[in-house]
Amino acid sequence: MDKIITRFPPSPTGSLHIGNIRTLLFNYLFTRKNGGEIVMRFEDTDRERSSKEHEQIALDALEALGLDFDRGPFRQSERTEKYINALNTLIENGNAYEAEESEGESGEKVIRFKNPNKKITFNDIIRGEITIDSTDFGDFVIARSKTNPLYHLTVVVDDLEMQVSHVIRGEDHITSTPRQILLIEALGGEIPHYAHLPLIIGSDKKKLGKRHGAVTYQEFEELGYIPAGIINYLALLGWNPGDDREFFTKDELIDIFSLERVNNSPAMFSYEKLDAINKYHIQKLSKEKYKEYVITFLEKEEKGKELMEHSAFDDIVDLIIRERIHKFSEVRTLLHEGEFNWLFATPKPEIDSLLYKDVPSETINKHLTHIISLIEQIADWTPDSIKEVIWKYASENNVGEVLAPMRMALTAQKRSPDPFTISFVLGKEETLSRLNHAQSLL
C-alpha cells in the first residue's frame, strides 16, 4: 500500500454541500501534494433518494472549483455484483447470516454481520489512537436482502477493490469506522489509513445545514463567490499553514498542505470572513474576467442592462464597483440601493442641499461658477486630470465647501462616489449641464 489513493464519495441525494466540498478539498490537496490518485464514486445505493440530476450538479461544482479526479465517476448502483459476491463470501465463511424478514423487500431476509464483539483500535492521522468496543452496535445489518447491499458493505468493498490507501472524511464517521474495519478484516483486506476531519458548524454550533443559510455550491455561486475565494476560505477551516499567511491559490495550497496541520476541533462557518477572502480574490481578477462576472449579475434585470449598456460601463466597473463589493451579488444591492441613480436620471437637487454648512449661497454660487469654467477648459477628459484641476481649486479655498455642492449638483444624493469619477463617467457635456442647472438655482 505505498501508492496514495483517495476517494470522492458523495451520495447524489442532494446538492453538494459546503461541508462535503471541504472534505473533498482536503482529499484533493493531500492527494495532489503527494502525487496520488483520486477515485470519484457516487454512493447511490439509496435508489429512492439518488438521482442523475444531483450527480450532474455535483460534477459541475467540482469542475467549477477545479477539483479534478483521476478515475471514475463510478456508481455503486452499477457494481451490485461485487457486493453480492462479498456478501456470499461473508455468509459462506460464517461472518454474516440471514436474519429477520426485510422491511423493504417482502419475502426476503436482511443480512446481518456476525459481530465478534471485541475492541477495535485504529490510528487516526488527525486524532491519534481511537478505541471503540464493537459490542456497542451488535450484529448490524449490511444488506436489505442477498441482492440489495447497504452502505457499510459497499464502502468497504469499493475501498478495497479501488485500493484506497487513505480514507479522509468527516468526524461524523468516527463511530462507524469500527464496523468497516470489522468488515475489512472479515473480507481479508488491508485496513486503510484514516483521517477524520473536524466538522464545519453553524452559529448554533451544530453541523452546518440548510437552516444556516447558503450551504450548497450553487448557492455560493449565485451569491457571487468565486472558486478561488471559496477554496481559500474552506482550506482555512480546520487547517492552517503554521504562519500568518492567509491568502492562497489552489496551487499554493497543494504545495504546503499537510494532514498533520489539520486541527481537531470543529470550525464555525463565518460569512464575514468568507466575504473578506473572496474580496481579495475577486480583486485579483483581470479587468475582463471581473467585468464578465459583473455582467452575469447585472443582465438579469432591466436596470442592470441599462447600466451595462452605458458607454462608460468599463470605467464604472473599475472605478466604482470594484472597490465596493465582496461578492458579485452585491452589484445588484448597489443597484437597488440607488448607488447609480445619478446615472439614470437627471438629478433635481434642492437648493438647501446644495449649501454646505452655513456658507452663504453667494459663495457656493461663486465656487460652482468657477468649477464650470475650469471644467470647460479641460481637454484631457480623464478622472485624474479632472481631479487635478478641481482639487487644486478646492484646496486653495475650502475642500468641503467646493466639493460637497459639486457632488450634490451632479447627483442630488447624500451618498455617491467622488465628484471626479462621477464627472468623468457622465461626460463633459452632461457634467456642465448639471452644474449649470444647479448654479442657476442659487
Add this chain to the structure above:
RNA sequence: GGUCCCAUCGUCUAACGGCUAGGACACCAGGUUUUCAUCCUGGAAAUCGGGGUUCGAUUCCCCGUGGGAUCACCA
C-alpha cells in the same frame, strides 16, 4: 442515556514545556480627498474549572464542567 470526539479573543487560528499569549475577520476610535466605499494608524478582546507532574504549564496526566458526533433495513 451508552459510546466516541473536542475545548486559546465574538469567530477562524498561532505559540520545541520557557519573552508583555501572535495574526486575521468582525467591532470601536482617529486619520487620509467633502458623503459612501477604499486605504492607513491605533484600541478593546482569549488560554472552561480543579487537582497533579515540573524550576516553569496554553502545551503533559487525571477529575469535573461544557459543547458536539453517533447509536437506521440513510449515506
